[in-house]
Amino acid sequence: MDKKIILIVDGKQAEYLGPISLLQLSRKWQKVHRAPIVAAFVNHVLTSLDGELRMDSEVSFVDLKQSAGISVYRRSLAFLLIVAANEVFPNARVTIEHSLSKGLYCEVYKGNELFSKNVTCLEGPMQKIVQEQRLIQRKDYPLDEAIDLFGKLGKQEQVKLLQQKNPATVQTYSCGKVIEFDSSILVPHTGYLQKFALQPWQSGVIIRHILAEDPTVIPPFEAQPKLSDVFLEAENWGKILNCRYVSDLNEHIKNRRQMDLIHVAEALQEKKIAQIADYISDHATLVRLILIAGPSSSGKTTFAQRLGIQLRVNGVRPVPLSLDDYFVERDQTPLDETGKPDFEKLEAIDLTLFNHHLTELLEGKHVAVPTYNFITGKREYNGKVLYLEPDQPLIVEGIHGLNERLTRSVAREQKIKIYISALTQLSIDRHHPISTTDTRAIRRIVRDSNFRGHSALMSLKMWPSVRRGEEKNIFPFQEQADVMFNSALIYELAVLKKYAEPLLCEIKKDETEYAEAQRLLNFLSYFVSIRDDEVPANSILREFIGKSCFYKQKQH
Template sequence: MKIKLNGEIKEISEPCRICELFDNKDHKYMAARVNNRLRELNYILPSDCDIELLDLTNSSVTRIYQATLRYVTAMAVKNIYPKARIHFNYSVSRSIFATVSGLGHAFLDKNFKEIKEEIERIIKEDYPISRHSLSIPEAEEYYKSIGAMDKVKILKYRKEKTVHVYECNGYKNYMFGYMLPSTGYLTQYRLKLYAPGFIMQYPRSECKGQIPEFKDEQVFRSALKEANIWANTAKSESIAQMNEIVESGKALEFINVCEARHNRQLSQLGHKIQENIDQIRLICVAGPSSSGKTTFTNRVRIELKSRGIEPLMISMDNFYNPIEMAPKDEYGNPDLEHIEALDLELFDDVIFRLIQGEEVALPTYDFKTRTRIFSEPIKIGHHQPILIEGIHGLNDRIAPSIPDDQKFKIYIAPLGQYKIDDHNPISISDIRLIRRMVRDHQFRGTGCEKTLATWASVRNGEFKWIYPYQNNADFVFNSELSYELCVLKTYAVPLLEEVPSDSPNFITANRLLKFLKYFEVITDKWIPCNSLIREFIGNSIFYTEDTK
């Protein structure tokens, strides 16, 4: 067999595992791309192939690392407290939040220390982690025997006849993803007691394989807590629960309940602004890509109009500098997500003069010609707030001449706290990526591959320009609609299936396909015309030309 390993040709006499081809004592490499497919280091090479070894600077590897850390943590809990259950959710500061139930009492510092010590012991022992295939009936029987009914329920929606199970020193579990070869690979992690459970931090690819500093984001944490309460209330915290709603014929009710929650949040927001309208002059909306900012901002405008408040909407996109003035990214290309890509002085001047009661000509930026034109001068009333939307809306550098107490800042993002099962939370960023992929195809003429290819750059911009300021928000709007992946599946799956196997984006496309296949389909015909999800699938009342 002829193997090309990181560009070097090797010849081997018989099939072997990837990890047997090189010295990896320092555990630098944790997975591999084999003929453009993501593979574990324990993967047995069947024929000639091209191998690229991957480390923690690769996002697929950090997912594997995180899955293995969750596996070892669940194993530790099982070893110490056989009747307890551990639950994982994504949380603040790019971490995993773990809670333990079934202890017979509240989670205590003593329990945390015992779990931490057991995790350390398991890692120190460097137990091998092996993968086995079970038939669906065998997996069902095993999970029932250990009381893991959350895993039993999701097996019903698995299309394949088999399921993979990972075994480590007698412990068996499946984390819906690949794993590291052994527990000893987990050399970097941090555990922090964080009531009512604990926080797990792990290396991140956007931090070049390092663990980011933990920042306790109180505003964001409160929103996640509310999202978790909502998921329990709506009985939609897992894919199996959502699918059961669809199968029971209650999909329409499910849609209406989720939409009612958005309406309630908008009402709460409108009330909060109305209470302080004598003071508020600038309402700023910001959030990461595909959060639904445009539809949301329109709905805020309608909500405020219903309260007798007539905001002036201004898009920050109209304040871009000429493209030749934009800062450059690491590849030398114009970085339009950089705050200095905007004409900050012009924006501040326009907002200040409007608030002072002057007549002001507003700019409109033509993205085709890269030029700016100005409207006829307009004037606003003394109690008329300005409503702006843009990724930099929470940044302190926006409109510095307006005092902070005259600004009302809103952070919007889908903060879904649902999961595949107790041990496998669903990534919030994956929800946004699927939204963006569908929207780009529907309305921007952008193919799935291009969306996938640019996602890493989009995410880097978010970490730089959005997340550091989310704690400045006066209000967090959770734009997640629990039913949405059941709807988006119909749009997304065909796009993902078209990504060729030799594409650099095939690994991501394949991962998303495996994830989406578990959802039952909900038709989009029942979705209200003003729903935020219409921004991505079409037929939104805010984007129609028929205004009569």
């Protein structure tokens, strides 16, 4: 029987006869949104528009001007590619590899062979399916039925993962003959996916899509060959470790083979750091400045320590200079578009003083360098003096390291720029890569709790601002790096799990960040835990969980 329900929709109270579908309600509220609505938060839980409201609820519609909306759109485009590929090439196998060039890099296989022709031939069939507005139907299956279903479809990595996770029910989406296990949210029908393009790249294709900044246009394509090579290296590392999917990692742990996995994963990173040190040493007569940059929680601090050791093995003795000590006085910090201090803006650094000191150090002068007092917001001079021998380079770590404006006083040929990020080798399954952003977010939540006294709620509240800073100050300069380093460890989420889960569980349902916390908890639930005492003391992972051999941290 219909009954009156009170809804707070986008902050405004309204009364309706229930039950009412979210899709129906979204059509009524679309006129007050600046972009198409693709999902909704219902009582702070991200929900598909095919859902129904049967009781008093708080509803906040998600459109394509929001990052959550773009995530729904991008995941739905990946599903669309899978549907089209299976119709054009019966029994085709699609792998969704990773984000690249503001899109999704994917590969298509016919049988076990990579389809080497131009995969952009799928763009026409994808557009046809969009115009047909085919339903994307969501259905929950009991676990036994889902395992039987995916077993018959030959999706063994999904079967293994479901057996390991053992959920009561399994959410699926289907369109035509394609059915997918997927815990995320997709659009209700393909007609929502109006804007996309396929870009051939290496052995596959990049699905280019709209962004939240302007969901009316697809941004111009920008090739990222260096970053692409690092992803390829990560894929090769996964093959060396015989660990491509989360289910593979879980099997290693359950069969007590994790120590071998940890040792090889750490050795691969150490070998790469040694190779970077060799590259720097080969240019030692010219290079005076080593710049290390990367997004939040990429492991820059530990990497810099380990690189310094490898350089000393080669007879190169770098001198560290902290960029943090060159922040402007706090009352001079530039403001962001909301009027709040923007500490990640390049102008938050005293560029004139920093470059003056660089010049003097490279000229062989003794320089009294400052120490920034983060409590008072002022620079202090406490007698710290730096001096470079003629064969000693400076090593500087900070988010602006790739930006030429930071070190404008030093000629480009005297600098080596290193970009570091956590580009995980693992995927949940062939259609669900693990997001680099999610890995870094979990690292940050754990680190902030262990060493900064921040709750997971505080970390998640700060994360959008951190991400905006990265988009402005780091990612546009990635391809200017001379060297790239992947700090991800294939086993790390199995270690971080025990730290992150209780922190995320503390976030209450009435908090805006509750939905994100639940999404990350669901993601972590796929992993079997590894004890942290099995992590080497010099591991990059120790930067987040503690007991690093490089610096004093809170002990556990």
